[in-house]
Amino acid sequence: MLGEGIIQGLVETARNFFGSYVEKDRLTTVQYPEERLPLPEASRVFPFLLYDGTDPEAGLRCVACQICEKECPPRCIRIEKSKDKKPDFVGKQQAYPAVFDIDVSVCMSCQICVEVCPFDAIRMDKEFELSTTDRFGGLLWTKKELAKPNEYYQKIHPMEAAETDERRVKELADARAKAAEAAAKAKAAQTAANPAANGASAPAPEKVTSQ
Amino acid sequence: MISANAVDQIFVTVDHWLVGRMPGPLQPLVSIVIIVAAIIVVFAGLFALTTVFERKGLGRMQNRYGPNRVGPCGVFQPIADALKSLTKEDIVPRRADHLVHYLAPLVLVGVVFLSYAVLPVGRNMTAVNLDSGVLYFFAVGAATELAVFMAGWSSHNKYSLLGAMRAIAQMISYEIPLILSSVAVVMIAGTLSTVKIVEQQARTSNALAHWNVFTPWGLAGFILFMIAATAETNRSPFDLPEGESEIIAGYFIEYSGFKFALFFLAEYIEMFAVSGLAITLFLGGWSSPVSFLAWIPSWIWFFGKLLTLIFGFIWVRGTVPRLRMDQLMNFAWKFMLPMTLIVIFSAGLWHFLTPVVVGPKPMGGVIRWLVCALVIFAPYILLARGLERGRKIEKRTYRFAE
Numbered sequence: 001m002l003g004e005g006i007i008q009g010l011v012e013t014a015r016n017f018f019g020s021y022v023e024k025d026r027l028t029t030v031q032y033p034e035e036r037l038p039l040p041e042a043s044r045v046f047p048f049l050l051y052d053g054t055d056p057e058a059g060l061r062c063v064a065c066q067i068c069e070k071e072c073p074p075r076c077i078r079i080e081k082s083k084d085k086k087p088d089f090v091g092k093q094q095a096y097p098a099v100f101d102i103d104v105s106v107c108m109s110c111q112i113c114v115e116v117c118p119f120d121a122i123r124m125d126k127e128f129e130l131s132t133t134d135r136f137g138g139l140l141w142t143k144k145e146l147a148k149p150n151e152y153y154q155k156i157h158p159m160e161a162a163e164t165d166e167r168r169v170k171e172l173a174d175a176r177a178k179a180a181e182a183a184a185k186a187k188a189a190q191t192a193a194n195p196a197a198n199g200a201s202a203p204a205p206e207k208v209t210s211q
Numbered sequence: 212m213i214s215a216n217a218v219d220q221i222f223v224t225v226d227h228w229l230v231g232r233m234p235g236p237l238q239p240l241v242s243i244v245i246i247v248a249a250i251i252v253v254f255a256g257l258f259a260l261t262t263v264f265e266r267k268g269l270g271r272m273q274n275r276y277g278p279n280r281v282g283p284c285g286v287f288q289p290i291a292d293a294l295k296s297l298t299k300e301d302i303v304p305r306r307a308d309h310l311v312h313y314l315a316p317l318v319l320v321g322v323v324f325l326s327y328a329v330l331p332v333g334r335n336m337t338a339v340n341l342d343s344g345v346l347y348f349f350a351v352g353a354a355t356e357l358a359v360f361m362a363g364w365s366s367h368n369k370y371s372l373l374g375a376m377r378a379i380a381q382m383i384s385y386e387i388p389l390i391l392s393s394v395a396v397v398m399i400a401g402t403l404s405t406v407k408i409v410e411q412q413a414r415t416s417n418a419l420a421h422w423n424v425f426t427p428w429g430l431a432g433f434i435l436f437m438i439a440a441t442a443e444t445n446r447s448p449f450d451l452p453e454g455e456s457e458i459i460a461g462y463f464i465e466y467s468g469f470k471f472a473l474f475f476l477a478e479y480i481e482m483f484a485v486s487g488l489a490i491t492l493f494l495g496g497w498s499s500p501v502s503f504l505a506w507i508p509s510w511i512w513f514f515g516k517l518l519t520l521i522f523g524f525i526w527v528r529g530t531v532p533r534l535r536m537d538q539l540m541n542f543a544w545k546f547m548l549p550m551t552l553i554v555i556f557s558a559g560l561w562h563f564l565t566p567v568v569v570g571p572k573p574m575g576g577v578i579r580w581l582v583c584a585l586v587i588f589a590p591y592i593l594l595a596r597g598l599e600r601g602r603k604i605e606k607r608t609y610r611f612a613e
Contacts, residue, residue: 002546002595009530013272017526020271029275 044124056147061121068113076106259289272529299468311365316473319358333510344405366465374461378452385442391551409496427584
C-alpha cells in the first residue's frame with residue numbers, strides 16, 4: 001500500500017532516536033579529546049632519534065653516517081657530521097651528528113630512513129597532535145626535540161623494540177667475544193713472540209656503556 | 212494564588228499595561244511595536260533552539276551524538292553559528308544584480324514574518340484578527356516565491372537559477388493541495404477568520420474538544436496539509452531547490468555570511484508559520500484536547516503543539532531521502548490533488564449527514580464517522596493501486612557513453 005515504506009522507515013528512525021538514549025553501544029563515536037582509541041602497534045607519524053641511558057647527547061645512537069639523509073625521498077633530513085668522535089655502545093669510536101634536523105612539514109612518513117638505518121638509531125613516532133603556531137620554526141625539529149630514550153620506544157612499539165633490543169644485546173655479546181678473542185690472540189702472539197715479556201699486559205677492551 | 216485565567220492572559224495583561232502607560236496618540240504605535248517585537252523575538256529564538264535540536268535529533272536518528280561541544284550538551288551552538296555567520300565575508304558575484312541580490316533575503320524574511328499576523332498563539336493573542344485570515348496567510352505565503360526567484364535570478368549563476376526554477380515549480384504545485392486541504396476546514400467552519408476557526412474547535416462535548424483532526428476528513432486533510440507544507444517550505448524530502456548533490460545549494464548558492472543565515476532563518480520561520488496554520492486549522496489552535504486539561508495556559512498548548520510538529524518535520528527529514536523532480540510533480544498532481552478534492556467532498560458529506568444521521572439516532576455519530584472515512588479511504592486504496600500499476604522493480608541496466 002502507498003506510504004507503507006515510509007511508515008517502516010519512520011519506525012526505524014524512531015527506534016534509533018530513542019535507542020541511542022538507552023543503549024550506549026549504539027553510539028559508536030569516540031569523543032576524541034576526552035576518549036581515545038589505542039593506536040595500532042604499526043602506526044607511525046614522524047621519525048625520532050633513539051638514545052641509550054639518560055643523557056641524550058652521550059647516548060645518541062646515531063653515528064651521522066648520513067644514509068638516511070641520502071635515502072630520504074623528500075629530502076627532509078639534514079645532518080652535519082661532528083669533527084671529533086665518541087665511543088658507541090660496543091666501544092668503537094664513531095662520529096656523531098653535530099646537527100640533525102627533520103623538517104616535518106616536508107616529511108612524508110615513508111619510514112625509509114628507519115629501514116635503511118644500520119644502527120637502530122631512528123624510529124617512527126606515534127605522536128600525532130603536533131599543531132603549532134609557528135609553521136616554519138615549529139615544524140623544523142632539531143636533535144634536541146628528536147632525541148627520545150629507548151624506554152619510550154619500548155613503550156610505543158613494544159614488539160619492534162623487543163626485537164631490536166635482543167639483536168643489540170647479541171651484537172654487544174658478539175663484539176665482546178670478538179674483543180676477548182682478539183685480546184687472547186694478541187696475548188698469545190705476544191707470548192709466542194716475546195716469552196720473556198710475560199708481565200706486559202694487552203690493552204683491555206674499553207668499558208662498555210649500554211642500556 | 213493566581214488564577215489559571217490570569218496566567219493564561221499574562222502576556223495580554225502586560226501588553227495592555229505597557230500600552231496604557233503611554234500618552235494617548237502614541238498608543239496604537241506602541242501596541243504595534245510591542246506585538247511585532249514579541250513575534251520576532253519569540254520565533255527567532257525558537258529558530259535558534261530548533262537548529263540545535265534538529266542537529267541533535269538527526270544525529271540521534273543516525274546513532275551519533277550531534278553537536279555537543281559548545282556549552283552543556285551543545286546548547287550554545289546557535290550562538291556560535293550566529294557569530295560565525297556574522298563574521299564571515301559577504302561575497303557578491305561581480306556580475307550579480309546587486310540591488311536585487313541585496314533585497315532578496317530581506318524580502319524573504321519580511322514576508323515570512325508577515326504571515327504571523329493572523330496566527331492565534333493563545334487565547335486573545337492574535338496580532339490582527341482579520342476576517343479573511345486564512346486567505347491573507349496564503350497570499351503572504353505566496354510572496355516567498357518572489358523572493359526565492361529574486362535570489363536565484365540576481366545571482367547570475369546557472370545553479371541558482373535552476374534552483375529557483377525548481378523552487379517556483381514545486382511551490383506553485385504544492386500550494387494547490389495546501390490551499391485545497393484547508394478549504395475543507397473553511398467550509399465546515401464557515402469563516403476565514405483564524406480566531407473564529409480556533410474558537411469553534413475549542414468547544415467541547417463529552418469532555419472532548421471539536422478538533423478538526425478528530426474527524427476523518429480532518430485527519431486526512433491534516434496529513435495532506437503537512438505533506439504539502441513540507442514541500443512548500445522546501446524541507447526534506449522535498450528539498451530539491453537546494454539539492455546539494457545536484458545543484459550545490461540551489462537559489463542561495465551565491466549568498467554567504469549573514470545573508471545566507473537570513474535565508475536559513477526564513478526557511479525555519481516559514482516552517483513554524485505553516486505549522487502554526489496547521490495547528491490553527493486542524494489541531495484546535497491554543498485549545499486543549501480534553502476539557503479537564505483546560506487549566507494549562509493556552510500559549511503552552513500552542514507552543515507544545517508547534518514543537519511536536521517541528522519534531523515531526525525533523526523526524527521525516529531523518530527518514531526519507533530526497534525525491535526526483537518527476538516523482539515530485541507526479542506526487543503533487545496525481546496523488547495530492549485528487550486526494551484533497553476527495554477530502555473536500557468528504558467534508559461536505561460530513562456537513563450534510565449531521566442533521567440526517569446524528570440528529571435522530573444515538574449511534575449516528577459513529578455511522579457518520581465511518582461513512583466519511585470510507586469515502587476517503589476507498590479512493591486512497593484505488594489511487595495507490597493505480598499509481599503502482601505497471602511499476603516493477605527491475606534490475607537496473609547501465610549504458611555507458613562510448
